[in-house]
Amino acid sequence: MRRFVTFSLFVAIVLALWEAVGAAGAWPEILLPRPSRVLSYLGGAISDGSLLEATLVTGKRLFAGYALGFAFGLPLGLLTAHATLARDTIGLVALGLQTLPSVCWVPLALLWFGQTETAMLFVVIMGTIWSILLAAESGVRNLPPIYTRAARTMGSRRLHLVMHVVIPAAFPAVVAGLKQGWAFAWRSLMAAEIFVTILTGFGLGHLLHYGRELHAMDQVLGVIAVIVAMGLLTEQLVFAPLEHWLKRRWGLAN
Amino acid sequence: MTRVTDELAPIPPAKLSIRGVSKSFRSARREVAALEAVDLEVDVGEIVCLVGPSGCGKSTLLALVAGLETPDTGQILVDGSPVTKPGRDRMVMFQDAALFPWRDAIGNILFGLELKPGLPRWARLEVAQYYLQLVGLSSFAHAAIHELSGGMRQRIALARALAPNPTVLLMDEPFASLDAMTRERLYGDLQEIWQKRRKTVLFVTHNVREACCLGDRVIVMSPHPGKMRESFAVRLPRPRDINSAEIAGFAREITAALRLHE
Incomplete structure (x- = not known):
């Protein structure tokens, strides 16, 4: 709370100074x-609705791409953790592509999909999938073997073992x-939206x-300011509670 | 209600036969014989303690009986039927409890029950609560694992192992990482719990006094390769006190045997 007050005060002072100096015609x-x-x-x-609409368009793209990245990344991570062949193929590809700034996919996405929503989605998926894949892989790889042994003695195997032991155990990672x-x-996504005009949504x-x-x-x-607020809000509403629960x-x- | 009563009804312990069992592990350079031609008959409801230095294969033997590993030669029989894979008739307690941190205390006990077919949710809960009470931790049902002390964790692990109502209980140095005070209390509690839930028990430890306090029989093993050397019957009434003179006497004798076979 004290931190919040200090920070608010700081922002208020900076804005006031900026306002005053700006009004004096300094630049x-x-x-x-x-x-x-x-x-x-x-x-x-806000009153003409353009900001809300843009936020919704961006939010939708982000959410869809993120969800798809997760839906593919997690199973692939489980696969690379378990199968040597997958690790030596997909795993290494992931390791390489994770270092690539995902905005580099934009030219490729434009060629493949044109100026469409699919191109946006592709860029977001490429940004998410490798981090989630690698995190899931390392989470599973570092799983204490005693957990699976204990679970097996209680009759857990295959899908049950994956769903009730391997995934929950890898959850922090x-x-x-x-x-x-x-x-x-x-x-x-921000970079892609700045570069590319998609007519189906601004x-x-x-x-x-513009x-x-x-x-x-x-x-x-x-x-x-809106973009910063969205980032902070996601951090506070999604990740902070998740980490607190963990x-x-x-x-x-952590 | 009747179903829960069925589920909680004591079932007769099993007879455990280990016949000519050998197991070796291949490491990077050489083959290590963990167990060589081990024979052991554990009678119905008998508590057998295996003692020996590390590398004598006692934990390997437990893993084989649990069905987590398969023997290279020989056979393990529970009530006459061969062990080929893990089963709820043989439950294991591990050294560091191996409780799942993503579940609370009662959630850990429920894990094995959830895998038992034909047990509705309310019945599972009732069974789990019974075992929580048996180990004296009813008020910790929803505690997170990291909030429990080492002794409490082992109690929950015991409840988890007993909950599916096995006929054989396999205990792999369950008290090795506890402090002496906690351990001594658990010896008493464990003997009390065994009175209520009779099981055939194979108990692995490197603590000779512990073995004498808990076992009907103590078997001395030696390493490289793991072999059974000598068997001592501990004919003392229960409950036994680990600090009693009789236990000390048995412990002295067994320690001497351990030195001999080193």
């Missing part, structure tokens, strides 16, 4: 508008992978892009 308004201008843009964009995958997906990245084209710096700064149940300090 051209077109390059760096005052906070009040940004606020009035945000007010307008998978959460770490989910968090990293989220960060990659979020960044790559996301936050497009708003940024803000630049129209020299509307109040729009650019406003959208940046800590309470497993007794892990």
Whole structure:
């Protein structure tokens, strides 16, 4: 709570100074508008619905891509952890591709899928899948063998063993992978939206892009604020509770 | 209600026969004979303790009886039927409890029960609660594993092993990582629990006094390759006190035998 107060105070002071110095004409308004201008843009964009729509479009792409990345990444990670052949093939590919900034997939996605939602989805999936795959793999690989032995004596095997022992035991590692995958997906989607216009929906990245084209710096700064807020919100509403729960149940300090 | 009563009804312990069992493991360079031609008959409801230095194959023997490993030669029979894979008739207690941290205390006990066919949810819960009470941890049903002390974890592990109502209980140095005070309390509790839930028990330890306190018979093993050397019958009434003079006497004799076969 104290941290929150300190931080709010800090932000308020910075904004007030910025407003005051900006109003005094210290720099051209077109390059760096005052906070009040940004606020009035945000007010307008919220009331005409364009901001909400862009947020929804971006959110939908992110969520769909992330969910697909998870749906493919987790089973593939389990596979590479268990089968040597999969590890020496898919596993090594994942290791290599994870180092690739996922925005590098944009040119390829455009050639393959054109300016479509599929291209966006592809970029987000490529951003998520490898982190989740590798995290799941290492989680399973580091599983204490005593867990599976104990489970087997109680009659657990095959699918039951995977669902009730292997996956839950690898869960802390998978959460770490989910968090990293989220960060990659979020960044790559923003980059893709700025680069590429998709006519079926304008996301936050497009708003940024058009803000630049129209020299509307109040729009650019406003959208940046929204993007930051979305990132913080996801962290606070999704990952923080998840990690808190892990800590309470497993007794892990992260 | 009747079904739960059936589930909790004591079942007769099994007769365990180990006949000519050998097992070796291949390491990077050489083959290590963990067990060589081991024969052992454990009578119905008998508690047999295996003692010996590390490398004498006592834990391997337990894994073989559990069905987690298969013997190279020989046969293991439970009530006449050969062991080929793990089964709920033979439950294991491991050295470091091996409880699942993603489940709470009662959730761990429920794990084996969930795999038992034909047991509805409410019946499973009732059975699990019975065993929680048996090990004296009713009020810790929803505790996270990391919140439990080492002794409590072993109690939960015992409850988990007893819950599917096995006929054989395999205990692999279950008290080795506990402090002496906790351990001594558990010896008493364990003997009390055995009175209520009679099982045929194979108990592995390197603690000779512990073996004398708990076992009807103590078998001395020697390493490289793992072999059974001598068998001592401990004919003392239960409950036994680990600090009694009789136990000390048996322990002295068995320790001497261990030295001899080193």
